[in-house]
Amino acid sequence: MPFMTTDHTAAPERVYPDTTTGERQALEQWLEFHRATLAAKCAGLSDEQLRTVSVPPSELNLLGLVRHMADVERGWFRKVLGGEAAPWLYATDEDFDRGIHTTDGDGYAEAFATWQAEIGHARKLAEGRALDDLCAGTHHRTGELINLRWIYLHMIEEYARHNGHADLIRERIDGATGA
Template identity: 45%
Template sequence: MPNDADFRTDPPTTAGERELLQGFLDYHRGTLLWKTAGLTGEQLVQPNVDPSKMSLLGLVRHLAEVERYWFQICLDERPIMPLLWTDESPDGDFDLVDPAAAEQDLAQYRDVIKISDEICAKFDLDHVYHRPHPRQSEQYSVRWLYLHMLEEYARHNGHADFLRERLDGQTGE
């Protein structure tokens, strides 16, 4: 597995709240990219932790969709629809993986991250927005969004650890 320093930087240990939150989010994003590095498209789509159908590429696609949803649709109120979550395939981010599209999916993930950061930088941590969901219209703060994303990445990076280890024995925190 490539060197983790090529993909992530340790978050600051002393900094303001925004810098700490962003630093930890960047660290987790980099961890996911590190876990996918050096693998073929076939390896990236391989579900190898039974009984789950989850794969590393599915995780990348899922987290790209989560970022699109929360940053672009919810926070920035862009009139777009989720790309991979549909009524016909509610788990399309995980289920519809294609080894031939792996590089495209990874590039799209990197692009979504850039857009998320650009959007988030426009808002204070205390900025409040509404989730555009008919049954869940609570208010959310940008601070909550950072914490939610950290929780989402921490959970899925744990999955990525198992998936990568089962593929080629590579481990690392």
């Protein structure tokens, strides 16, 4: 079951991927697991806590990670897979990591809703496509053609890396560790 919720205050139910499923299902299940993991790391915290930076001088914080992942979802699914000319949500040409650089005016409800919308759109774009299908757009750094399999693998890697950051940030905020 895909992760999707409108309640940004409660931890979503994380479903561990099946251990004997096919490739497509495994990729989709691991991606959903990691999406839900990031939401779980943010659940129950105030906006102020979500803006708490990890270790200065780094500006990395949980709210920034959610905003960053909204742009990552948009970039790989809308821009590359779908070939859409969608503008960045938070990133700019001058500051690609702008989403991570939060201010006191940035709140989780907006970021969470935006992230969930991008996840929903990503699922629709991937639906019915084969893993080997080439994307309408190209890799934004190399210009190479890529397929849906590559996007799924990259997204799993991207979430896994940032979920490691989220683990450490959450522990710093309130001592919560684990899943």
